[in-house]
Structures are given as C-alpha cells and as structure tokens.
Amino acid sequence: MKKALIVSEIVKKIRGKEVLKSVTFEVEKGQLLVLLGPPGSGKTTLLKIIAGLEKQDSGSIYINGEKVDDKPPYERKVSMVFETLALYSNMTVYENIASPMIAEKKPREIIDKKVKEIASILRIEHLLDRRADKLSGGERQRVAIARALAKEAEIYLLDEPFSNLDAKIRYALRTEFKKLKTMLGKTLVLATSDPLDALALGDIVVFIEKGVIIQKTPPVELYYKPIRLDISRYVTGRILNEVVLKKKTEAGRTIITSELDVVISESVLRGLKDIPVENIILTSHPDNTMIEKSIENCDGLKIRGRFLGYEYRGSEFLVFAEYKNHLFKALKYEKPLEDFNEPVDVCIKREGLNFYDHETGSLVR
Ligand SMILES: Nc1ncnc2c1ncn2[C@@H]1O[C@H](COP(=O)(O)OP(=O)(O)OP(=O)(O)O)[C@@H](O)[C@H]1O
Known part of the structure; x- marks a missing residue:
C-alpha cells in the first residue's frame, strides 16, 4: 500500500x-x-x-x-x-x-x-x-x-x-x-x-x-x-527518578559506588557488570517505584529516605521521598499515610530501569 x-x-x-x-x-x-x-x-x-x-x-x-x-x-x-x-x-x-x-x-x-x-x-x-x-x-x-x-x-x-x-x-x-x-x-x-x-x-x-x-x-x-536522557527528561518532566552510579574494576572485581547509600539487588548488579561505561545514570518512572515505610524484598535499587508528602492526581497519588537532596517519586493508588518526615524505603524496581551513559546521555540499555 x-x-x-x-x-x-x-x-x-x-x-x-x-x-x-x-x-x-x-x-x-x-x-x-x-x-x-x-x-x-x-x-x-x-x-x-x-x-x-x-x-x-x-x-x-x-x-x-x-x-x-x-x-x-x-x-x-x-x-x-x-x-x-x-x-x-x-x-x-x-x-x-x-x-x-x-x-x-x-x-x-x-x-x-x-x-x-x-x-x-x-x-x-x-x-x-x-x-x-x-x-x-x-x-x-x-x-x-x-x-x-x-x-x-x-x-x-x-x-x-x-x-x-x-x-x-x-x-x-x-x-x-x-x-x-x-x-x-x-x-x-x-x-x-x-x-x-x-x-x-x-x-x-x-x-x-x-x-x-x-x-x-x-x-x-x-x-x-x-x-537519550534529555528526551526522557523532556517527555517525563519532573517525575523521572535518577540515580548516578560509578563503576570501577579492580583485580577482576566490579565495584559500584554512588553518592547515595543505595542497596543494589544482585540482578541489577549482574546487569551493571556488562555495561561498557563507567559513569552511569539509572532512571525509572514513578509507576515502577515504591515508597513505603519498609520494603523487605526490593529487586532493584533501595534507598532509605524521608517521606516528604504526596500530590493527588485525580486517580492516583504521586508520593515524594527525599534523600541527600535527591527527590524520589512513586505512584500509589491508595491514599498514603501522613507521617511526614518519617523514614521510608524507596524501591526503584529493576523492570523499569534504563541505563544511560552519564557523559553522552545515550541509552546503554
Ligand atoms: N522567517 C524566519 N526568519 C528567521 N529565522 C526563522 C524564520 N522562520 C523560522 N526561523 C528559525 O527556524 C527555526 C525553526 O523554526 P520553526 O518555527 O519551524 O520551529 P518550531 O519547532 O515550529 O517552533 P515553535 O514551536 O516555536 O513554532 C528556528 O530557529 C527559527 O528561529
């Protein structure tokens, strides 16, 4: 045709x-x-x-x-x-x-x-x-x-x-x-x-x-x-979650560091090992992120933060947590508790992660 x-x-x-x-x-x-x-x-x-x-x-x-x-x-x-x-x-x-x-x-x-x-x-x-x-x-x-x-x-x-x-x-x-x-x-x-x-x-x-x-x-x-990361930021607006990681290989071992105290699950670590860049930005959307009082099994990135509040968006809630001046956002369908400033776990799930090269902003995976 x-x-x-x-x-x-x-x-x-x-x-x-x-x-x-x-x-x-x-x-x-x-x-x-x-x-x-x-x-x-x-x-x-x-x-x-x-x-x-x-x-x-x-x-x-x-x-x-x-x-x-x-x-x-x-x-x-x-x-x-x-x-x-x-x-x-x-x-x-x-x-x-x-x-x-x-x-x-x-x-x-x-x-x-x-x-x-x-x-x-x-x-x-x-x-x-x-x-x-x-x-x-x-x-x-x-x-x-x-x-x-x-x-x-x-x-x-x-x-x-x-x-x-x-x-x-x-x-x-x-x-x-x-x-x-x-x-x-x-x-x-x-x-x-x-x-x-x-x-x-x-x-x-x-x-x-x-x-x-x-x-x-x-x-x-x-x-x-x-x-590209800039397209993601443009399309998603302020709701994208971002975590910067550094990767080093020493004596055959891969070491991942971050300025955030982030706990990375085994499955994500395995993925990071194969990535051919040293400075990586991981991104995810609020619908693949959880913010709860306590999250036991987080298959992804886990950060202990502080509950900041939420916004009602018609049919769901956008929940905010903060850690070291970084803002994390999660979508939730039930009304969140109102214990502002209390510690919470942020889990950025593996399924929704994108890996970008920090230097070029290109999608690596
Ligand atoms: N008559 C003109 N004289 C000089 N520059 C022009 C003229 N028309 C367009 N441009 C330039 O061409 C580029 C593309 O403009 P264009 O209007 O096509 O973009 P756009 O994506 O439609 O932007 P907008 O959404 O603001 O209309 C811009 O850098 C603009 O400054």
Whole structure:
C-alpha cells in the first residue's frame, strides 16, 4: 500500500541557518503522527514545506505516492491548522466550518451533515450561529480544528492545535480530538512541544531537535525507553527518578559506588557488570517505584529516605521521598499515610530501569 506521506531528506536553510537537516520519515494511511520537539526545532517550517507554503532547499515530499515538490499548495490535497488561528471573523461558526466545503462545491445536504457531525464531536453545536469574533480562545481552537477537518484532503497538518489553552480545556480538547480522529480515520501530522499531546494522541511520535529527527517510536516507548536522557527528561518532566552510579574494576572485581547509600539487588548488579561505561545514570518512572515505610524484598535499587508528602492526581497519588537532596517519586493508588518526615524505603524496581551513559546521555540499555 502507498504511504500517505513520505518526507524524504528535507533540507531547509533560513537566512543561512540550516533549520531542517535531512529530515526523513513516513506516515501510513489513517495514522496520526505527532511531531514533537522544543520550540524552534523546525516543526512549523516542516509542516509549511509539506503543505507547499515554503520551498525546501533539497529533498522531496510525496503525498499518496506522488511527488508534489512542484505543486502549489491548493493542488496538494493538504489541510492545515496554524498556531495563529485565522477564522473569518464576520462569519458564523457554521459558515466558517462549511467554507472549505462550499469552495469544493459540495451539495448543501452533505455540507450540513458534515458540519453538524464534526461540531457535535467537538461540542460546538451550540455555537454554530455565533459570529467567529464572539468566541473564547478554546472555542476558536475547536472551530479552527473543525474547519480544517471538514475539508477534503489526503493529509491534515495541525500546528500546536491545543496551545494557549488552560490545562483543563486542553485535556478536554485532546480527548475530543482523539474521538474525532478515530471516527474520521484520517491521516494527520500534529506538531507540538507538549509531550502530553504526543503521549495521549500519537500512533507514532517523531522527536525533532534542532532540525534533526532523533527518534521515531510509538508513544509508550518514547515514554519508557527514550534513546537519550534529555528526551526522557523532556517527555517525563519532573517525575523521572535518577540515580548516578560509578563503576570501577579492580583485580577482576566490579565495584559500584554512588553518592547515595543505595542497596543494589544482585540482578541489577549482574546487569551493571556488562555495561561498557563507567559513569552511569539509572532512571525509572514513578509507576515502577515504591515508597513505603519498609520494603523487605526490593529487586532493584533501595534507598532509605524521608517521606516528604504526596500530590493527588485525580486517580492516583504521586508520593515524594527525599534523600541527600535527591527527590524520589512513586505512584500509589491508595491514599498514603501522613507521617511526614518519617523514614521510608524507596524501591526503584529493576523492570523499569534504563541505563544511560552519564557523559553522552545515550541509552546503554
Ligand atoms: N522567517 C524566519 N526568519 C528567521 N529565522 C526563522 C524564520 N522562520 C523560522 N526561523 C528559525 O527556524 C527555526 C525553526 O523554526 P520553526 O518555527 O519551524 O520551529 P518550531 O519547532 O515550529 O517552533 P515553535 O514551536 O516555536 O513554532 C528556528 O530557529 C527559527 O528561529
């Protein structure tokens, strides 16, 4: 089957600076690919090149198997939502959503059905008669997404569609967007700097940094096994657990030291012996970490710390412990005890451990 989109070795310079450095990836039909990267990594430039709004210096774009490098935007069968949402302010929401289909000369009944269907999923039905300049930020965002998805296209490009919204609206819109995506079965490329968008929505995630693709992976793998420590920190935020270890071999024996008084289980020690680096950072997520009054059998890393407190996160608790200015976090489903400052055991379980080279930040295992 033909790929819906192929981005092949795209290079782009802006004012002498290479902002895209041979970017290559493919998107399957019906897939939602999230282009995730920090601000300035080249996401918008790449989407504009795919849409035909900017010209690459070299490389090619294929849509549905066809090379489109010489085609103008309106012949590329691409629909794009920009970060700066340009709605027709003197038209109603209904007219805004319908406008691309009117331009496509679709029959009235079909337009009406489609507008109502999309509006219902995005929960903007009650706004259909309102003028676009009388909308809140969150509403504008919904209308812009609805309009872009109502247009007939092979590929839908969305640039930061949930930006500038508060966390609650963002969460709701993400959920609706996911439903819409499943119902419509369209091929989408969504650019974002928010890892939560990538984890929640992506069938596949491409991580881009300074115009270079660093990793292409399903979201679960991006979360649990990123190929670089900085990506892990970026995607996980402040909840990643980290322990630095030093490895020395003396008279054929491997000695592991740490500035933390950490007890390492036999199984982890065996793993550490084979690792070809001396300074190692072990990381793990709170869902693979336990913080309890006392933990007898810890298959992983055990640290005696001090209970700091917890945060309620809707369906679970994020529990904090501290040892020598290092903060450890664990997920717990029952309400923790409230004996703050009391000693606790932290167990970072073996299953979730990743080993990174302290010098290069690359994943070793
Ligand atoms: N017109 C321009 N003039 C000069 N530099 C530009 C221009 N457009 C983009 N750039 C530079 O190109 C790089 C990539 O920008 P781009 O907007 O594609 O990144 P981005 O990942 O979409 O970032 P953001 O999320 O902030 O929009 C940045 O370093 C930016 O400063």
